[in-house]
Amino acid sequence: MLNETVFLQQLQSKNSKEQAFRELITQYKERLYWHIRHIVKSHDDTDDVLQNTFIKVFKNIDNFKGDSKIYSWMYRIATNEAITHINKNAKRLQITNEETQELAINNLQSDVYFEGDEIQLKLQKAIATLPEKQQLVFNMKYFQEIKYKDMAEILETSEGALKASYHIAVKKIQDYLTKD
């Protein structure tokens, strides 16, 4: 990709905005998709959240000052949008966020876009038992293999804290999977 400053200028210039934005989507669509998918679980919900994320990026790119990298800013928007989506669903169904997540995992069994076996389903159930922040850290490290340095910028947490959080998460999941 082009130098980030030049790319940002293109995104903020009226003449090149659309073309640069298309390039931005191409660069990040898959990474952000998988980041969101691991939070909300179903493809349809992920599609909604991904589109909302990019629409928000498009609307706010002119105010982006470049204090952080574009990709970490987009990851933060995607994370917030995904969590907001779960909260909205919980409110609509008048259940807690944890119950919403449980429901999403139960729905995976009949989801045509989930081809996981019994262990993978159990892994999702194990992840759901973790606190929200540990879930994010685990998903980002285990499935997406994001570097701690980048994760620290996205989640605005120190690398040390993230490493500790990840190891605790792995231990808890391992215990969950082997308990019966």
Next chain:
Amino acid sequence: MKTNLNNIEESGFKVPENYFENLEASILSHVNLKEKATDAGFTVPKDYFSKVEDTILTKVTKKEPVKIIPLINKKTIFYISSVAAAILLLFNLNIFNNKVTYDALAYDTVENYVLNEDIATEELATLFNEVDFSEEGFEAISFSDEAIQDYINDNIELNDLY
């Protein structure tokens, strides 16, 4: 004292407490987990990623039809007239300057008030000054025998006379 390499026995590096004790467990749990499931099992619809740019760009670049708002329309005139009428009424009704005087009150109004408020005779008595009563005032009123008879019949019990 000069620094001599032979005097430096340690590098100064340290490791977190219990690092080596927990290392095996930490690596093994990660390896074991990876052996069980390398991915989450999620899939995406065919061609989803090749179409997503167009889907999003169509949404963000969709031009909203420009609404033409006429400067003067029926609705605006209605609102302005309502506000003007309300202001005019406020000044012309003069509702804040009306002072109520005792003379302006009808006798019936006062009578009804006294009856409805259930004011005791003693309370009423305190409202009158001695000067309000003069013998002339009473002399001027004459009651017919019939009225006196009716009053006695209606208000005085036989037992009260004993």
